[in-house]
Amino acid sequence: MDVSDAAGQKGAARRARLRQYQEQLLERMQAARTSSGARAHQLGVEIGGVRYLLDLVEAGEIVPLPPLAAVPLTQPWYLGLANVRGNLLGVVDLARYLDAEAAPTPGTRLVTFGPALGFPCALLVAKVVGLRHAADMQPADGRLRDADGQEWTPLSLAALARADRFLQVAR
Template identity: 85%
Template sequence: MDASDAGGQKGAARRARLRQYQEQLLERMQAARTSSGARAHQLGVEIGGVRYLLDLVEAGEIVPLPPLAAVPLTQPWYLGLANVRGSLLGVVDLARYLDPDALPAAAPAAGARLVTFAPGLAFPCALLVGRVVGLRHAADMTSEGGRLLDADGREWTPLSLAGLAREERFLQVAR
């Protein structure tokens, strides 16, 4: 076996492990959606160093960051278009959207992912997330002063993708 065969096998094994992880996560997300407490489970993500909880009913797929096609004359927080399984999705840097005066973000880290909006929202968009933390259960958190805190005292901010898709400023990507 030559070096190219070994490299190809390693890449194939890595893709198989990633596919298996995604399938397991999808199964858990679907189970959470169909359970009686569908709103009790959220997907935890980190965006710009802030922890957010996304409703599983509103979140679609989690995909590795594909190449982005820049769109001229758009807002700095609109990163461009991504082809995800044959569908074009607008990609938004939420941290930059929420803080327009922030300096341009550095290149996305190796663990960066896209979280797409659920098909039921009929909004072809995805958020760039720095890290997917995993499923969180709201009942395990405490509410103090309008903040949600997990058992370790870390703060989480609920984020409604449906609400975001209705915001006038979010819909205006042109400069």
């Protein structure tokens, strides 16, 4: 076996582990959606140093950051277009949109808007924290606080998709 075969097998194993992780997370998300308290389960993400909760009904896939095609004359927070499984999605850096500064990190992912929203878009997230149960959290000034004292901000992707400023990506 030569070096290129070993590297290819290593890459294939890494892709298989990533695929397995994504499938497990998708299964958990689908199970949470179909449970009796579907709205109580939310996806926790970190964007610009802030923890957000996304409704599982509104969130789509979680994918590694693919190459982006820049779109000229757009807002700085509109990063461009990404091809995700043959679909072109607009990619938004929500941290920049909210006037916070954040640079992509090695764990950066895209969370696509769910198909039910009919909005071909994805948010750049620094970290996917996993499923959270909002019913176990305490209200705290428009946010929620978990048992560890961490604050979470609910984020409605449907409301974001209707916001005039969010829809105006041109400069």
